[in-house]
Amino acid sequence: MWHDVRVVFWKEWKALADQIGGDSRAGLAIVAALFIGLSTFAAFFAGPGWVESPLALVNYPLLAASIAIQPIVDSFAGERERHTLETLLASRLSDRGIVVGKTLAAVVPAFGAGLVLFALGVVVVNLSPGRSGPFVVPPPLLLWSTVALIGLLPLLVAGAGVLVSLRASTVRRAQQMLGFAIVAVVLIPFVVVMAAPAWLREEFITTVSSAAPGRLVLLALSAAVALAFILQGIAISRFRRGRVPLD
Amino acid sequence: MTEMIRIEGLSINFGETAALRGLDLEVDTGSVFGFLGPNGAGKTTTIRLMLGLLTPDAGSCRVMGFDPRTESHRIRAETGALLEHPGVYERLTVEENLRLFGRVNRLDGVALDIRVGEILDRFDLRHRRDDLSGRLSKGMKQKLGVARAILHEPKLLVLDEPTSGLDPASAARLRADLTTLAAEGVTVFLTTHDLDEVDRICDRAAVIDSGMLKAAGSLSELRERTGSRKHRIRIRESPPALEDALTGWDPRVSVEVTPGRDGPVVVFFEEGRHSVSDLVAFLVDRGAHVEEVGPVGRDLETAYLSSISGGVDVA
Numbered sequence: 371m372w373h374d375v376r377v378v379f380w381k382e383w384k385a386l387a388d389q390i391g392g393d394s395r396a397g398l399a400i401v402a403a404l405f406i407g408l409s410t411f412a413a414f415f416a417g418p419g420w421v422e423s424p425l426a427l428v429n430y431p432l433l434a435a436s437i438a439i440q441p442i443v444d445s446f447a448g449e450r451e452r453h454t455l456e457t458l459l460a461s462r463l464s465d466r467g468i469v470v471g472k473t474l475a476a477v478v479p480a481f482g483a484g485l486v487l488f489a490l491g492v493v494v495v496n497l498s499p500g501r502s503g504p505f506v507v508p509p510p511l512l513l514w515s516t517v518a519l520i521g522l523l524p525l526l527v528a529g530a531g532v533l534v535s536l537r538a539s540t541v542r543r544a545q546q547m548l549g550f551a552i553v554a555v556v557l558i559p560f561v562v563v564m565a566a567p568a569w570l571r572e573e574f575i576t577t578v579s580s581a582a583p584g585r586l587v588l589l590a591l592s593a594a595v596a597l598a599f600i601l602q603g604i605a606i607s608r609f610r611r612g613r614v615p616l617d
Numbered sequence: 618m619t620e621m622i623r624i625e626g627l628s629i630n631f632g633e634t635a636a637l638r639g640l641d642l643e644v645d646t647g648s649v650f651g652f653l654g655p656n657g658a659g660k661t662t663t664i665r666l667m668l669g670l671l672t673p674d675a676g677s678c679r680v681m682g683f684d685p686r687t688e689s690h691r692i693r694a695e696t697g698a699l700l701e702h703p704g705v706y707e708r709l710t711v712e713e714n715l716r717l718f719g720r721v722n723r724l725d726g727v728a729l730d731i732r733v734g735e736i737l738d739r740f741d742l743r744h745r746r747d748d749l750s751g752r753l754s755k756g757m758k759q760k761l762g763v764a765r766a767i768l769h770e771p772k773l774l775v776l777d778e779p780t781s782g783l784d785p786a787s788a789a790r791l792r793a794d795l796t797t798l799a800a801e802g803v804t805v806f807l808t809t810h811d812l813d814e815v816d817r818i819c820d821r822a823a824v825i826d827s828g829m830l831k832a833a834g835s836l837s838e839l840r841e842r843t844g845s846r847k848h849r850i851r852i853r854e855s856p857p858a859l860e861d862a863l864t865g866w867d868p869r870v871s872v873e874v875t876p877g878r879d880g881p882v883v884v885f886f887e888e889g890r891h892s893v894s895d896l897v898a899f900l901v902d903r904g905a906h907v908e909e910v911g912p913v914g915r916d917l918e919t920a921y922l923s924s925i926s927g928g929v930d931v932a
Binding site for chain 1: 665668669670671672686689690693694696698700701702703704705706707708709713717718720721722723749762
């Protein structure tokens with residue numbers, strides 16, 4: 371299987387590299403500038419709290435996950451649109467090799483970009499107005515949890531993205547479906563908390579605010595690990611050649 | 618000769634639509650097999666079932682002795698496929714496309730370099746090796762698709778309209794290549810609308826329509842069994858006003874005088890209301906000297922058209 375993973379990964383990377391160096395260079399440069407600009411701008415004005423508070427746990431993993439969205443929705447829906455999916459499926463590549471290769475090709479660049487943005491954020495907060503004193507770095511638990519989440523959140527999005535992309539007829543449709551899914555996942559807990567009886571809501575807020583930050587971080591991390599691997603498992607088990615819709 | 622493909626009673630439905638209805642097919646190893654049928658007849662569905670890209674509702678299929686439902690990976694490992702679309706990766710160069718599929722098929726290092734070089738030369742693609750595939754013409758993409766399909770020297774080559782979009786010279790070269798591959802033991806299963814192509818390179822063919830097999834056999838069998846009931850009668854000396862008399866007798870008679878005024882007369886006649894012996898008796902009564910009576914040489918197009926218009930004749 372790992373040979374197949376490497377081959378698929380190589381193919382996706384070659385295509386991405388060509389995009390970066392080819393016709394899409396200008397568009398990608400604008401997107402990259404937007405990501406870098408927004409994250410450094412926010413870090414510069416927020417100061418050390420940007421990387422020392424649990425905000426880092428949310429900001430950088432979310433940025434990394436958003437980078438993984440485009441390649442993952444393109445993974446199957448894009449191949450279907452470009453009429454290469456059937457050729458890929460008719461080859462000797464294994465089902466798992468295809469899914470894992472495509473997932474890694476979306477997650478690895480997102481993870482790399484997320485780490486670069488995080489490191490840049492740490493540098494920038496140290497240059498923020500009125501800053502003095504020693505170089506600020508996130509506490510170890512926060513640092514490593516953020517790094518882990520920068521990898522896990524794109525993996526989670528990739529699992530959902532593969533499931534969506536497998537069924538969607540076009541990339542645009544896949545983007546819409548994944549967008550709805552992400553909004554639903556973000557909104558549902560919020561709606562559930564707001565819809566809960568007042569006493570339950572107050573109890574929940576009290577519990578969360580009084581909990582040790584380390585505990586919350588570990589809870590978030592465990593949830594992300596569980597969800598990411600569950601979704602990956604579903605994506606791998608759902609991908610069967612005989613069941614993939616073709617043209 | 619051993620069987621490369623054996624299909625028995627294969628059926629599949631897409632919702633309410635029956636795409637294949639009890640298809641039976643046999644393809645011998647090392648043969649070039651033409652799979653004919655109008656658009657939507659079930660040709661592509663058959664190919665997808667053979668490669669395990671679809672699961673049948675009923676019937677069985679064996680390719681190289683393997684069942685596509687459970688052993689499709691073994692089939693795909695020994696098969697080269699050019700499907701409905703060339704399936705080339707447009708963001709990769711010509712050479713990168715070939716290398717990709719070489720790696721997919723476990724070729725690497727020097728073996729891959731050598732094989733890619735051979736294929737670039739064989740398909741006259743060397744001068745375009747560094748071009749992005751997206752910038753190739755439709756015909757060149759098709760050529761690259763075929764090149765990719767044979768790169769790993771498969772035992773079975775499945776080609777869905779391989780010469781579509783190719784210029785005549787490239788198409789002729791590809792046909793020659795397919796014949797060579799078949800001589801080397803590769804089985805070629807090709808779908809096409811080009812009956813002339815089938816006539817030139819195929820050993821056997823089958824005609825499918827509305828998901829059902831309409832005819833199958835060697836090309837001569839198809840011509841004979843599904844051809845029309847036309848006869849050709851050669852007359853040495855033609856009595857005066859023969860043509861008028863004949864068309865008055867049966868409007869399905871046509872007369873052709875060749876090569877000159879005093880040359881032989883050829884009468885074409887399709888049996889129906891009258892039999893061919895009725896016609897011969899008619900001609901002899903009017904003083905014609907009948908030299909030869911025989912069936913008209915049936916062409917594949919007639920055989921194909923008569924197959925898809927309702928006839929069922931399986932050799």
